[in-house]
Amino acid sequence: MKAISKLKWMMPPSLSRHCSHTPIASRNAANHPPSSLLDDFTRFCYQRDLPRAIRAMDAMQRLGLQADAVTYSELIKCCLSRRAIAEAKLVRNHIFSGGYDPKTFLVNNLINMYVKFNLLEEAQALFDQMPVRNVVSWTTMISAYSNVKLNDKALDLMVLMLRDGVRPNMFTYSSVLRACDSLVSLGQLHCSIIKAGLDSDVFVRSALIDIYAKWGELRCALCVFGEMVTGDSVVWNSIIGAFAQNNDGDGALNLFKRMKRAGFQADQPTLTSVLRACTGLALLELGAQVHVHVLKYDQDLILNNALLDMYCKCGSLEDAKSVFDRMVEKDVISWSTMIAGLAQNGYSREALKLFELMKVSGTKPNYITILGVLFACSHAGLVEDGWYHFRSMKNVYGIDPGREHYGCMIDLLGRAGKLDEAIRLIEEMEYEPDAIIWRPLLDACRVHRNMDVAEYAAKQVLNLDPEDAGTYILLSNIYANSQRWEDVAVVRKNMRERGVRKEPGCSWVEVTKQIHAFILGDSSHPQIVEINRQLNLLIHKLREVGYVPDTSFVLRDLEGEQKEDSIRYHSEKLAIAFGLMSLSKGKTIRIRKNLRICGDCHIFAKLTAKVENRNIVIRDPIRYHHFQDGICSCGDYW
């Protein structure tokens, strides 16, 4: 007791309150006055002097001395900030030595430390040994499992916690929501949250919005958002992100406007979601406007990646390259985005060169990077390169080829007319073939007129997905190309009977930051009469330079818009005519389509680009076509 009173006396007043505990009596205090040792230890902990604190702790252990729980907490913080795992283990051993029974909050601190070091098993072992677990102990473990997506473990722990009679709080709910694995359990959790009166907590609210968005339940997300009385920027970001991630760019942009009206400043996550919305809608002008705000966060990696993707997907490769070159920090996403962007925009060889640079830079490619590389090969007919990269993904990078990589290879071989080789690859594959495999094969059969394989592949796709309108159309077009009209009729009948409807072709064009939509056969655009007049004039002009509408595309029309008289009014033709009359000379006409471009529109766009001296970019769901001076960046290979 004497030692303690001396210790308190020697400590600065700010620290003395932490030493209310009685240290275990010294076993051999002759040469080491315990009071000064404890004093030193406490001081080193508060000074965050880890090496000296550890040395003092060693000496204390030899004397059987222990300090106050708050002091140990300081030491744990110090280990955490220095990522000193070995020292952290010494601290743990010391805390549990000498039969000392540490306070619950101290063990919670230790568990949290192990979690932060990604040593989940050690955290779980400590948790299991605890005689008493409080809400923080449970929440720390639940949150740890949620973070590493061990959702079952997180949910199991929640059940055990309830059985143990510990009531979850807002921390627990905001953690466990991320682990929610079904809409049913989400509904149950949401009910409990309301019952406990925790639904007004902003953390819980943003977690609810995120998880509803993850399950595609935007209406529920919006309800949770709408109940918010006091504003919160993260909750705004959650709801904007929810719409952006569910491909509702319009919804995201409208919410963004509301956020600004409500007086909130856009930060990195806001701008990232807004860029994603622009990317989805191909709104280059708006995206470029957002770029100005991005400059404030000059070297934010995620934001720059989103910007890069926006420029790639809006077909503005110059801007994308400039962003990419200026990025000081690049990660695997930056490289993958640029590689895929180049490939989709018709710059396959540049994409492959960039892949080489990526390897030199030391960034390890991943599953998605290789998909971009194989996409580049398949869209440029680079069979040898494709095989080389396909083989090296496993041998060099240790990435197992997934179905999608096989799909790319089959696409590559199929386009190059190597149907036998494609089929051999399917046979060699360790996966059961599915639509990802059969579709590219089917497409290759259409191009290379292989009826037998086409029929087989189409039937396989329809077995797996009987409502896939694209495949019915493809099959019927393949029959039509071979004049097998009875088979065409059977396919159409099947479609009708199964209630399968094809999506109508739609094109969007951005004019002065406004989106104008054109749907085949829809005359709701206020300027439709003038647009049709322009289109007819244009067709007349093109005919003079040799344009002949290719009606064979009516038959092999990829995914819709197949009416014989409709080819003239395909949505992209209307969009091009509108672009020509609305955008000033020299401005690129940028069009986004929901279906793949048909061959006739492709020729039409090439000739228009030449005759009108206008750049046209058309983005379809798979790739991009840059029309300039009578040629297309895809090299007519798509």
Added chain:
DNA sequence: TTAGGGTTAG
């Protein structure tokens, strides 16, 4: 006296 939120590539 410890535990919880939003953003990027196919």
